[in-house]
Amino acid sequence: MSNPESDRxxxxxxxxxVLGVLAIGANLRAPIVGAAPVLxxxxxxxxxxxxxxxxxxxLPLLAFAAISPISPLIARAYGLERALFAALFLIASGLVVxxxxxVSCLYLGTWVIGxxxxxxxxxxxxxxxxxxPHKAPALTGxxxxxxxxxxxxxxATVVPxxxxxxxxxxxxxxxxxxxxxxxxxxxxxxxxxxxTPSQDTRPGLSGGRIWSSALAWQVTMYMGTNSLMYYxxxxxxxxxxxxxxxxxxxxxxxxxLMQIAAVLPGFLLAPLVGRMKDQSxxxxxxxxxxxxxxxGFLLAPxxxxAWAMSFGAGSGAGLVLALMFMSLRVDTARxxxxxxxxxxxxxxxxxxxxxxxxxxxxxxxxSWTIPLAACLVLAAAMAGFGALAGRALQIGAAAAxxxx
Numbered sequence: 507m508s509n510p511e512s513d514r515x516x517x518x519x520x521x522x523x524v525l526g527v528l529a530i531g532a533n534l535r536a537p538i539v540g541a542a543p544v545l546x547x548x549x550x551x552x553x554x555x556x557x558x559x560x561x562x563x564x565l566p567l568l569a570f571a572a573i574s575p576i577s578p579l580i581a582r583a584y585g586l587e588r589a590l591f592a593a594l595f596l597i598a599s600g601l602v603v604x605x606x607x608x609v610s611c612l613y614l615g616t617w618v619i620g621x622x623x624x625x626x627x628x629x630x631x632x633x634x635x636x637x638x639p640h641k642a643p644a645l646t647g648x649x650x651x652x653x654x655x656x657x658x659x660x661x662a663t664v665v666p667x668x669x670x671x672x673x674x675x676x677x678x679x680x681x682x683x684x685x686x687x688x689x690x691x692x693x694x695x696x697x698x699x700x701x702t703p704s705q706d707t708r709p710g711l712s713g714g715r716i717w718s719s720a721l722a723w724q725v726t727m728y729m730g731t732n733s734l735m736y737y738x739x740x741x742x743x744x745x746x747x748x749x750x751x752x753x754x755x756x757x758x759x760x761x762x763l764m765q766i767a768a769v770l771p772g773f774l775l776a777p778l779v780g781r782m783k784d785q786s787x788x789x790x791x792x793x794x795x796x797x798x799x800x801x802g803f804l805l806a807p808x809x810x811x812a813w814a815m816s817f818g819a820g821s822g823a824g825l826v827l828a829l830m831f832m833s834l835r836v837d838t839a840r841x842x843x844x845x846x847x848x849x850x851x852x853x854x855x856x857x858x859x860x861x862x863x864x865x866x867x868x869x870x871x872x873s874w875t876i877p878l879a880a881c882l883v884l885a886a887a888m889a890g891f892g893a894l895a896g897r898a899l900q901i902g903a904a905a906a907x908x909x910x
Contacts, residue, residue: 522692522696523696527649528648528652529652529685530593530594531626531648531649532656532685532688533593533597533622533689534623534626535623535653535656535765536653536656537597537660537685537686538563538566538620539661539765540660540661540664540679541562542563542741542742542744543664543744543754543758544665544675545745547674556869559865560741560864560865561861562613562741563740563861564861565613565616566616566620567620567733568617568854568855569620569624570623570624570627570851571858572621572624573624574850575847575848575851577589578843581843586629586632587696587697589625590625590633590696591693591694592622593622593624593629595622595690596625597619597622598622598686598687599618600616600617601682601683602680603618604679604680605680606676622686624850627846627850628843628846631832631833631846634646635842646826646830647771647773647775647826650829653825654766654768656685657765658763658765660681660762661761661762661764662761662762664679664758665755665758666758669755715901716844716845716848717848721894721895721899722835722848722849724891725828725831725835725849725895726852727853727887728824728828728831728891728895729849730854730857731884732792732828733853733856734860735796735888736825737857738861739881740761743764744758744761745868746803746874746878749873750807750808750810760810763811763814764815766818767815767818767819767822768819768821769822770819771826775823779827779834783898784897785827785831785896786896789889789891789893789895789896790892790896792820792821792823792824792892793892795817795820796824796881797881797886797889798817798820799813799814799815799816799820801882803874804875824888827896828849828853831845832849834900835895835900836901845901863877
């Protein structure tokens with residue numbers, strides 16, 4: 507069901523709304539990935555083990571899992587525009603708290619950041635489905651590109667900022683606050699709309715058909731395995747590269763290169779997917795690119811720049827496809843919100859185990875071989891789930907079919 511007031515506002519200033527959506531998208535990874543290049547500095551400051559440091563990546567993922575299911579409820583109570591504004595405020599507040607100094611603030615701020623990102627992750631697909639129903643795939647791709655671009659800039663600059671005289675890692679970790687501040691300024695005009703989300707954004711379908719749908723679980727596991735591998739690499743790539751002989755600055759640059767490589771798929775996939783009914787082949791290809799990158803890190807670390815780009819391109823394309831599946835595999839914004847909440851809640855809960863387990867395995871074995879080998883197994887699983895999630899089906903139609 508459409509919202510007349512929203513329709514009028516969208517027709518009046520659609521460009522401003524698109525800019526606001528893209529600005530929100532820029533906040534959905536950068537505050538998290540910024541910690542990874544300076545993780546060794548943080549470990550040295552507080553005497554943390556690799557497993558304890560891995561919790562800094564796990565906390566946002568646990569926040570995603572906890573907050574994602576209730577995000578549609580927040581939108582129904584306060585409106586999509588205000589809920590997304592609150593998400594930006596939480597991200598900005600978390601960045602400040604995380605950089606105050608004490609280890610307790612480090613963990614608390616990280617949780618707050620994750621809570622804000624969780625709301626944005628779930629509600630942006632619903633907003634694009636509601637206000638741009640015929641351009642949702644293209645806008646999703648552009649939003650994913652904004653996400654990857656901001657993450658790349660943060661990864662590449664955090665170590666140089668931390669090494670500036672008188673800085674250190676706390677102010678460097680706060681630097682991404684420019685992204686929520688810019689988004690807040692761009693989103694302020696949307697608050698005047700005071701719109702209630704369309705009836706389609708009710709979370710009532712978060713149970714029942716969505717949770718019992720084989721197709722919904724295939725989308726969820728495709729996103730979950732992608733996220734699990736991505737956050738293991740995001741958390742530990744700098745440490746891996748340092749172990750391979752790279753300097754901390756080089757490791758941060760290569761991690762930024764991985765994020766940059768994730769930008770391009772957002773521009774390429776949107777028009778491509780728009781002409782395809784079945785995306786199974788694309789989904790398998792994303793997993794293959796990630797597997798190639800991991801395999802390269804294992805066998806030829808000297809070529810890490812190439813492997814970082816391969817992994818980044820695969821993970822970026824996988825994220826774009828997963829977000830598109832949340833619209834393509836359903837027929838209403840209501841189901842899009844429900845599928846988004848389910849896939850992000852379960853998927854990120856699964857991904858949360860990756861960084862600390864990889865860190866603990868490294869502490870025990872003394873190398874990164876086992877965590878990287880585990881990622882190869884995950885890439886094979888991702889390819890299987892992607893082949894199923896990419897089929898030209900929708901939840902309503904698939905529910906009547908036998909589970910694949």
